[in-house]
Amino acid sequence: MKKSTDADLAMSKSAVKISLDLLSNPLCEQDQDFLNMVTALDTAMKRMDAFNQEKVNQIQKTVIEPLKKFGSVFPSLNMAVKRREQALQDYRRLQAKVEKYEEKEKTGPVLAKLHQAREELRPVREDFEAKNKQLLDEMPRFYGSRLDYFQPSFESLIRAQVVYFSEMHKIFGDLTQQLDQPGHSDEQRERENEAKLSELRALSIVADD
Secondary structure, rough: OOOHHHHHHHHHHHHHEEEEEEEEOOOOHHHHHHHHHHHHHHHHHHHHHHHHHHHHHHHHHHHHHHHHHOOOOOOHHHHHHHHHHHHHHHHHHHHHHHHHHHHHOOHHHHHHHHHHHHHHHHHHHHHHHHHHHHHHHHHHHHHHHHHHHHHHHHHHHHHHHHHHHHHHHHHHHHHHHHHHHOOOOHHHHHHHHHHHHHHHHOOOOOOOO
């Protein structure tokens, strides 16, 4: 999303730069009609850039920042999983120790060590069971909450895009009306451009050697 908004901003800033470059072209001083066209383009590009900035600000506030906050919970979640895994290893280690003494001949020293091993195992087992139960209870809720958390951001993203492209339709519609030559089809414009290009190619300074 960040790459997308950066690209959007770069696009609109480039469009503004193009119109400014055209305004500084000497042709604008020589041809009033051309100046009027470029001025109209410059105004449209600046309006586009302003609406684009509003869209990016909205996406930053309602999409990018909430997703960053959502991502910030994962380190804690991963740590809880690691603590559970460590508790499981400790539990298995002491359980194996108990089982080892249970398999031996029940002499006085063995029974003493067995009792001690069981006492060591009890709090470790309780700690593992508590951590395991917590994950079993909370992981499904965390997993299921993803859509509820993300959906408002997704809806905001769509609304921001709809508003932006609706405004772009108005801006470029107005620009088209200002620049359009009545009665000229795209095919006519293409033929006129080709004719002008042919005239340029016929000049001796651009002729092929």
